[in-house]
Amino acid sequence: MTSSGSRILAASWAGTAVFAITALAAVLMPALDAVAFVVAVVLFVAGCVGFFAAYARGIARSRRDQIAVTSLFLLAGSAPPAVRRSLLGSLAAEVIVALATAISRPYTSLVAGTLVPLYGLALCGLWAAHHGTFPPRPDPR
Secondary structure, three states, X not given: OXXXXXXXXXXXXXXXXXXXXXXXXXXXXXXXXXXXXXXXHHHHHHHHHHHHHHHHHHHXXXXXXXXXXXXXXXXXXXXXXXXXXXXXXXXXXXXXXHHHHHHHOOOOHHHHHHHOHHHHHHHHHHHHHHHOOOOEOOOOO
16 A cells, blocks of 8 residues: 555544544533534534545546545445455444443534444545545446
8 A cells, every 4th residue: 555545544633533532522521512513513514525525536546547436435346455454344333432422411512423333424425535445437439
């Protein structure tokens, strides 16, 4: 895997860790709600930017490669098993933390954490768009 690909994996787990720490800390100490909210919004915005970047790169690659949405964002058949486990594991951790913290304190700013999994999904897409393997597009002739 290239260093760029490993940076995407590291960014995925780093964002997940920061989110989990701030969200769980805010559950225990409501005075930290604002910090958890800011982290959730920053990760969501980063996820929006990353999602559109992955989509644009996927469109560019689709001229020569046959790319499906599931292979781009869920890494189905486009990533080695270790990479797929890592990125989808990070995404799953974000979903679990988001739901657990939102359920533990509903009607608070912790519910913004439910937007964070877009960050993990976007990084899956970025990894696949840049490093994924896809079958070649069939010749239309």
